[in-house]
Amino acid sequence: MPVHPNIVFLDFETTSKGDLDISALQALGALKTYPVSEGDEIIERSEGVEIIICNKTRITKEVLSALPRLKYIVVAATGYNNIDLDAAKARGVKVSNVRGYSTTSVVQHVYAMLLAYLNQSQTYFNETNKGKWSNNPYFAYWNSPIEELAGKAIGILGFGTIGQAVARVALTFGMKVIATHRHPERDQAQDVRFVEWETLCRESDVLTLHAPLNSSTMHIINSQSLSMMNSSAILINTARGGLIDEQALADALERNQIQAALLDVLSEEPPHIDHPLIGLPNCMITPHQAWASRQARQRLVDGIVVNIKKYLGGRHVNVVC
Template sequence: MHIVILDGYTENPGDLSWDGFSALGTLTVYDRTKPEQILTRIGDAEIVITNKTPLDENTIMQAPNIRYIGVLATGYNVVDVNAATKKGIVVSNIPTYGTDAVAQFAFALLLEIAHHVQHHSDAVKQGRWTSCPDFCFWDYPLIELAGKTMGIIGYGRIGRATARIARAFGMQVIAYDVMQNPDYQDVYRSLDELLAQSDVISLHCPLFEETRGIINKDSIARMKDGVIILNNSRGPLIVEQDLADALNRGKVYAAGLDVVSSEPIAEDNPLLSAKNCLITPHISWAPKESRQRLMDIAVENLKAFLVGKSRNVVNA
């Protein structure tokens, strides 16, 4: 059995092992695959593993032997699932592997906004503290989180993990979610209530048509002046020009973003020049521990398929 991994580098830049896959068949790993290389590299492989390399209907229909597609991610929109289903191909994903890492990163963004740690460390190393006439200095307003309200849009696993950290900092937590869990009724608010009451808004919802652009000029207008917005979920949840405009006029104090609408980020993205906007390159998921967990789940998904007990199937 031939297994092809089309874009293994971001999952495993060299600090993990592919041995779990190689134990199941003849393995070929490509760090990256360009669109024009996809069909050739799949060749006669029965098992195809992808992260962000697209497998569209044309590719799926032309590849002769594919029986299984494994996605090295939670999102599986890179695969034409309908085409795979028509051809009898099982498609699986990794539904949860980085919950704690993503929640932790949301607070990494928030704490940098609150304290500008890197900026002040750089200033010290540039000699500014040595030459300072006072015993300390700061270049930005410093923010204490205790007593502030965090509004979480999307109260699933990651949203709840973020809430636990927020409470540890002494923050009040409120949440909005279309699918409400009866165990958390005391937390839920309407979207309008959340927008009006939150000092910090953190996005942790999936990208559906009803959530696309949920942060826009109209929803921003209903927020507190000086709100902080965090997004390490999905870029298209935010209308980026609207957020950039709100940052530049001070309605939104700051934004911490690990995702944008098009990745890698386009050079004309308005958020690149917006005031008080932190942008990181979609790395919330990337600690070694969570990538190892992802690898382990992906291998177990394939093992289950090979014995006729497929799991984490998105086209069941």
């Protein structure tokens, strides 16, 4: 393999807005970066390259068939459902992802949303700016309920690296932690009770999703699971939008079947402006940014560098195909 291969990063601006150190990546070969690549641009910009780096750009069977020199794909993310793995395997193209880089950032965002909602932070920020506190006869002003985390039960779907980190923070807040786990005997956790999915829905005051999206988890939040949740329950999703049947959730929120949904991901991104969840008063949506702290994005670039260095040395790490 070439010592300095041709490398293309097809959607670089999904990772960096010019605020990251990519010198180590540039040193690995002849690197070309593009802000985003769509349609015919994907093949045109990848012709003659040995290594593709992409975050969400779709690498289909058609794309792979048109790139005979392609040997390696590095997904600039943990999730890799944008790559046709069967087609890659058939053509002998290795695929790696980057793992663990966003854990701290995602966990921070989970609690940022939850605390902002329970503390009514946006409401009080707006009302202070409107003069409500200044015109209040008392030293303190509040007219919306503020809730504590202590004593509440947080249910965690997916007890991997992020789920476990969410649990550790929850325990410091004095929350009760319950979780689902495919192999509970493998990851025994003090003060965490492992339960079945139905029990998780019924007992969680806060239900947070940290599972991968696959055939068994697609729309795991649906009308049936929502009907099992408490009317005071809060749903959080920072994983994948497809975990939720969004119309079913919108219907449940409009009926106050659950208290609120705090979402960082949707099934279609960016969403259409008339998406059924956008604008609901009990649905807080952030634009898929939970993973995107500067430190997390730098760790992502560093992880890409590690993967490519290992590949150039004749090894493959973080292989998904």
